[in-house]
Amino acid sequence: MNNLLIRGGRVIDPANDFDGVADVLIVDGKIAKVAPDIKSSAQIEFDATGKLVVPGLIDMHVHLREPGQEAKEDFISGSKAAAAGGYTTVATMPNTSPVVDNAALVRSMVKRAEEVGLVNIKIIGAVTKGQQGQELAEMRDMIAAGAVAFSDDGHFDDNAKTFMNALDYLHDTGKLIICHEEETSLVKGGVMNEGKRSALLGLKGRPTVAEDIAVARDVLLAEYTGGRVHIAHISSARAVEIVRDAKKRGVKVTSEVTPQHLTMTDDLVNPADASTKINPPLRTQADCDACLAGLIDGTIDAIVTDHSPHAPEEKDREYIYAPSGFPGLETSVGVLFTELYHTGKIDLRTLISKMTAEPAKIFGLNAGTLSIDAPADVTIIDPELVWTVDAKNFYTKGSHSPFVGRELKGRAVATIVRGNLIKEEL
Amino acid sequence: MLGKSITAMESFSAEEIRLVLDTAYKMKQTIRRGGDKKLSNLRGKSIVNLFYEPSTRTRTSFELAGKYLGADVVSINSGTSSIVKGESLRDTLRTIEAMGVDAIVMRHKSEGAADFAARVVKPVIINAGDGAHAHPSQALLDLFTIEQRKGRLAGLKVAIVGDILHSRVARSDVYAMTKVGIEVHLAGPKTLLPRFFDFDGVTVHESLEAAINNADVINVLRIQLERQQAGLFPSTREYARVFGINDDRLSLAKDDVLILHPGPQNKGLEISSEVTYCEQSAIQEQVQNGVAVRMALLDLTLNGGDTK
Numbered sequence A: 001m002n003n004l005l006i007r008g009g010r011v012i013d014p015a016n017d018f019d020g021v022a023d024v025l026i027v028d029g030k031i032a033k034v035a036p037d038i039k040s041s042a043q044i045e046f047d048a049t050g051k052l053v054v055p056g057l058i059d060m061h062v063h064l065r066e067p068g069q070e071a072k073e074d075f076i077s078g079s080k081a082a083a084a085g086g087y088t089t090v091a092t093m094p095n096t097s098p099v100v101d102n103a104a105l106v107r108s109m110v111k112r113a114e115e116v117g118l119v120n121i122k123i124i125g126a127v128t129k130g131q132q133g134q135e136l137a138e139m140r141d142m143i144a145a146g147a148v149a150f151s152d153d154g155h156f157d158d159n160a161k162t163f164m165n166a167l168d169y170l171h172d173t174g175k176l177i178i179c180h181e182e183e184t185s186l187v188k189g190g191v192m193n194e195g196k197r198s199a200l201l202g203l204k205g206r207p208t209v210a211e212d213i214a215v216a217r218d219v220l221l222a223e224y225t226g227g228r229v230h231i232a233h234i235s236s237a238r239a240v241e242i243v244r245d246a247k248k249r250g251v252k253v254t255s256e257v258t259p260q261h262l263t264m265t266d267d268l269v270n271p272a273d274a275s276t277k278i279n280p281p282l283r284t285q286a287d288c289d290a291c292l293a294g295l296i297d298g299t300i301d302a303i304v305t306d307h308s309p310h311a312p313e314e315k316d317r318e319y320i321y322a323p324s325g326f327p328g329l330e331t332s333v334g335v336l337f338t339e340l341y342h343t344g345k346i347d348l349r350t351l352i353s354k355m356t357a358e359p360a361k362i363f364g365l366n367a368g369t370l371s372i373d374a375p376a377d378v379t380i381i382d383p384e385l386v387w388t389v390d391a392k393n394f395y396t397k398g399s400h401s402p403f404v405g406r407e408l409k410g411r412a413v414a415t416i417v418r419g420n421l422i423k424e425e426l
Numbered sequence B: 001m002l003g004k005s006i007t008a009m010e011s012f013s014a015e016e017i018r019l020v021l022d023t024a025y026k027m028k029q030t031i032r033r034g035g036d037k038k039l040s041n042l043r044g045k046s047i048v049n050l051f052y053e054p055s056t057r058t059r060t061s062f063e064l065a066g067k068y069l070g071a072d073v074v075s076i077n078s079g080t081s082s083i084v085k086g087e088s089l090r091d092t093l094r095t096i097e098a099m100g101v102d103a104i105v106m107r108h109k110s111e112g113a114a115d116f117a118a119r120v121v122k123p124v125i126i127n128a129g130d131g132a133h134a135h136p137s138q139a140l141l142d143l144f145t146i147e148q149r150k151g152r153l154a155g156l157k158v159a160i161v162g163d164i165l166h167s168r169v170a171r172s173d174v175y176a177m178t179k180v181g182i183e184v185h186l187a188g189p190k191t192l193l194p195r196f197f198d199f200d201g202v203t204v205h206e207s208l209e210a211a212i213n214n215a216d217v218i219n220v221l222r223i224q225l226e227r228q229q230a231g232l233f234p235s236t237r238e239y240a241r242v243f244g245i246n247d248d249r250l251s252l253a254k255d256d257v258l259i260l261h262p263g264p265q266n267k268g269l270e271i272s273s274e275v276t277y278c279e280q281s282a283i284q285e286q287v288q289n290g291v292a293v294r295m296a297l298l299d300l301t302l303n304g305g306d307t308k
Helices: A075-085 A102-117 A141-144 A160-173 A198-202 A208-225 A235-250 A258-261 A285-297 A332-341 A348-353 A357-363 B014-032 B057-068 B089-098 B113-120 B136-150 B168-179 B210-213 B225-229 B237-241 B283-303
Strands: A002-015 A020-025 A030-035 A042-046 A052-055 A059-062 A087-092 A120-126 A147-151 A176-177 A227-233 A253-257 A378-388 A407-417 B046-051 B071-079 B105-108 B126-131 B157-161 B183-187 B201-206 B217-220 B259-260
Touching: A002 A030, A002 A378, A052 A348, A075 A087, A075 A102, A075 A120, A075 A378, A075 A407, A087 A407, A102 A120, A102 A141, A102 B168, A141 A147, A141 B105, A160 A208, A160 B089, A160 B283, A176 A208, A176 A407, A208 A227, A208 A253, A227 A357, A227 B089, A235 A253, A235 A285, A235 B126, A235 B259, A253 B105, A258 A285, A258 A332, A258 B183, A332 A348, A332 A378, A332 A407, A357 B217, B014 B057, B014 B136, B014 B168, B014 B283, B046 B057, B046 B089, B057 B126, B057 B283, B071 B136, B089 B113, B105 B113, B126 B136, B136 B168, B136 B217, B136 B259, B136 B283, B157 B168, B157 B210, B168 B183, B168 B217, B183 B210, B183 B259, B201 B210, B225 B237, B259 B283
Parallel strands: A002 A042, A002 A052, A059 A087, A087 A120, A120 A147, A147 A176, A176 A227, A227 A253, B046 B071, B046 B105, B105 B126, B157 B183, B157 B217, B183 B201, B217 B259
Antiparallel strands: A002 A020, A020 A030, A052 A378, A378 A407
16 A cells, blocks of 8 residues: 655645645555644655645646647657646647647647646637637547646637637537637737837737627627636736626636736836746836736636746747747746745735646546545645746746746645655656 | 837837937037048948848948948848849848848848847847838937937927838837937828827827927928829929928928938929928938947847947
């Protein structure tokens, strides 16, 4: 019998409404017991005194870049980055080369994820063939092959009829569509938030209204069709308001936000360094504040990293030519604890829930909880550990992040996937 | 200013602006003295002009400025270099650096490209235009031209009209002019004005008349024809009628209003031929002053400004 005892940590399990000092016993890859002072002859004991013991973190929005873009990331480097950051489950987006838009590719990615086997990798399929926004992809075949959700992430599906068809077509499956919300014509050529900073820098803007229009359309189509939409990386205050109102009306809409959109503004954009270039872009303090308020009041369900690594030479170039996105798996816990928890802006239970129980619920995964017999995915966080972000220590292949150089307080110190303590083996 | 990269007007102090203008005044006398114009201030120094976008006046102006100061100047045109083979900007810069150059004068489509260059290589970087961000030597030559004609800078009212949104000249002028106490008014159709432009000492107008009313100087920006194709205004004819600078509109400004234009002009679009060639137009002088100002910048950054 393979077992592991996590001793003396503060266990926070939002799904079971539990918060207290306890031991966690793992037997054969499953949670066997959560109680104080468990007597056990466990093979391995992990002393978690002074640390937080939480369900394995789930990131429902990452880009592991397989197939085809292995210079940016692959399942091995991405899995290591996830484990190092405290994530036990990640869902990877289909905007790869080729696009994951058919069952054969989903199957091969599922198989590849099992082979690598470090963390749980879930596969998100494309909504439309080639993510071109024209013809629906074979989504039901992809569901049969193991796809957990669908997305044309990276861009907005401009054709409302196609998008409505996708919602109708998936209706009885219960699967959701994850939507990148920026109306295309309004953001064409744009590289940062349209605001005071872009006006002075001369960099072309991506206005919040592009996001607001897209969110409003998709929420209305979800309402009209009864379909499920999930708003990816929400970043605009008005968009948060639109989702809040829709939820009040009972629309089947959920949403997610990234650490960067919660804590960084466009004032940080330096045109000499493309690290801050992401889509949707870093907005203003008012938008950050609205996202945080939405996170706390339940308008926003999940925190995701939108981990989007690029090869260093791709990102280390002119601002307008550099690709959008930066790696986030390894900095997320540190940033969220430093900026939201230690500042008193959010309580631990809410924060952990948004990274465990909530995303599990959205995807319908048997994860994100420390319930007895649940898969033993556990993350141990030292909330007081002070460390400095150094790209040289990243497991991801990406290196350019606006968090590089930041001193953070709080870090995942151990990651357990299906009972295996993996972070220390990296 | 020795060793300082000139990437934008943001980082200039009023004193540094003064120093550049005073130095440019001396340089202009050298250019105008006829005969042997060549100085030895930058003898033994090498300058590379790295232009990723087409340019006649700025590139030639920098090239002559370097040569008049005695430097060795090489111009690289992006169309005939390794850039077409896909070499990255960083690698191109490092290659030029490895050849031992003292300054790189750079024009590029991307905002921030000059700051990027200043970050990744050691030679002095002089920004000759980066996208819609900055064109510091143009702003300095605008100030120099205004001061030469008006005898002062502080307290003047300058209207900058046209395509403000895409204009690096406008952005650099705004920083440079407000630092020396000029009151700046921007005007153009709202489609060509940056939204959320918020700057102390600058007023944004959607009507041309409000901006040029009682102006001491009007800086007319170039309208690129592709802006019409992008749907930012319906026709060049209508633009000229509503936003073009012509004799009728000039009457709203002060009698001795000075006309500037960074060139090249689209005559009959943003500016009429009559205004281009009128007595109050300093457009030709701007070109000569451009050489003087660029000589000043090169001398100050590469030589510290000491006269040899």
